[in-house]
Amino acid sequence: ALSFGEVQSSPWFSLFLAIVFSILALTGTGLVRIDLSRLRVLPRFEKGGIVFAFSMGALSALVAGSCVAPALIAVLFLTADMVSAGNILGYAVPFLFAIGMALPWPFLGCGFKVLPKPGIWMKKVNFAISLCIAALAVWYFVSAYQGFVSADKKQDEKSESLNVITATPETFLDVISSVKGNIFIDCWATWCKNCTEMERTTLKNKDVVSKLAQYTVIKLNATDFKSFQAIN
Numbered sequence: 001a002l003s004f005g006e007v008q009s010s011p012w013f014s015l016f017l018a019i020v021f022s023i024l025a026l027t028g029t030g031l032v033r034i035d036l037s038r039l040r041v042l043p044r045f046e047k048g049g050i051v052f053a054f055s056m057g058a059l060s061a062l063v064a065g066s067c068v069a070p071a072l073i074a075v076l077f078l079t080a081d082m083v084s085a086g087n088i089l090g091y092a093v094p095f096l097f098a099i100g101m102a103l104p105w106p107f108l109g110c111g112f113k114v115l116p117k118p119g120i121w122m123k124k125v126n127f128a129i130s131l132c133i134a135a136l137a138v139w140y141f142v143s144a145y146q147g148f149v150s151a152d153k154k155q156d157e158k159s160e161s162l163n164v165i166t167a168t169p170e171t172f173l174d175v176i177s178s179v180k181g182n183i184f185i186d187c188w189a190t191w192c193k194n195c196t197e198m199e200r201t202t203l204k205n206k207d208v209v210s211k212l213a214q215y216t217v218i219k220l221n222a223t224d225f226k227s228f229q230a231i232n
Helices: 002-008 011-029 047-084 088-102 104-114 121-151 172-178 193-200 206-212 225-229
Strands: 163-167 183-188 216-221
């Protein structure tokens, strides 16, 4: 999860997504045509076909699992919190999660018979979806630009009026023991997208800067989470 967060916070990743969404938006409007039908493989359910079907099923489960895992982990944490607080309804949360994932499929299967007939309206819907995808592309282009701009600035330059000391998990105890007076510890990491956003907005707010001027700000690099957890 930390590795994914680090990749996601990279402006290059945002730029990559912006380009992908731009291509998809152009494809939806008909300006760009991508035809992958000639690469289609129709498996025959012989010995090789069965192996192919099993492999595709295993691959689909692997891909789907990586998408569902964050939500499932959140559900498990919610269940643990509810049960530890004495709320027995917490035991039903994973069950409700499973029902929520499974319930759409029967309705989808039954709905094939009542789907609206194809027509010109499909192009209008496709165009509307393309506009939404184009908006996502613009958002990721802006995110990439902000990431590249902030990457050119040093960590200390973002709070010039503050007394800032940088530290790592290995040097943290020595740094904090050498500081006198009030201390404010700012934990950040390269994989933390919210940290970048706070540096760009919250920590530049005049009221926040005014309050933090009373403290020595220690910027603790928690990118190596295991080393960060080992601090005691």
